[in-house]
Amino acid sequence: MPELPEVQTLCTGLRSAIAGKRVERVVLFRENLRYPFPEHLAASLEGTIIEDVQRRAKYILMPCGSHHIIAHLGMSGSFTVGHNALANRHKHDHMIWQMEGGMDVVYHDPRRFGFILLTDRDQWHTHPMIASLGVEPLEDECSIAYMQQHMRHSTRPIKIWLMDARIIVGIGNIYASETLFRARIHPNTPAYACIDKAEMLRACFRSVLHEALASGGSTLRNYKNALGTTGYFQHKFQVYGREGQACFTCNDTIQNITHAGRSTFFCPSCQAEPAS
Secondary structure, three states: OOOHHHHHHHHHHHHHHHOOEEEEEEEEOOOEOOOEOOOOHHHHHOOOEEOOOEEEOOEEEEEEOOEEEEEEOOOOOEEEEEOOOOOOOOOOEEEEEEEOOOOEEEEEOOOOOOEEEEEEHHHHHHOHHHHOOOEOOOOOOOOHHHHHHHHOOOOOEHHHHHOOOOOEOOOOHHHHHHHHHHHOOOOOOEHHHHHHHHHHHHHHHHHHHHHHHHOOOOOOOOOOOOOOOOOOHHHHOOOOOOOOOEOOOOOOEOEEEEEOOEEEEEOOOOOOOOOO
């Protein structure tokens, strides 16, 4: 699933391409993705101007007319910009916006776990998908004091804590594993036991996210940016997806354990498990 760096990279590309442009026509090729497309989606968007493309957590936000579009890429979704999309439509292209000036925006999603929602322009922040989200990891609101407050009584593994979007948004499976390797923290360590390491942990997830942003995100299967090109941070992974391979730091073997059904990669030497 695309995480913060991938969604931010996509938003930046879309903003450059379509912000300030009018939607002339909306073409839908099915009735639903994860959820049904909003009723009257085409009528609501046609003739409006996409004023901006913003990100909140892993959501893409686009104010237009009296509405706010809330989009999520799911596991395999992508927005790309180009020309002649109707004539050159690909399998799994589920929605096309024809913009003024001849540019097209295509939503492509093989697994159809993404979704497109509409909300009232001034009410997007109270939408159930948005209202309960935690702080942005790269913003000042993600302070050491804030992290320690939420760590203090949490017995959950720190890997699960990092991925809880009710606390900090945008740190998914890839970047949680990479963060904990940099911090030399075993992923099973209880969150409360990391309270004295909060400053280091924040520095590590911020450096990982900044580097991933600079690399255009990570492409494992489907992710592409707005121009249809892939990211390349996956070539810099230290542990993620490297089970059975040698650690670049100590030469021990990278291992894989499961947290809440998700794979967690770590080095047993660099990230020694705390004594029970």
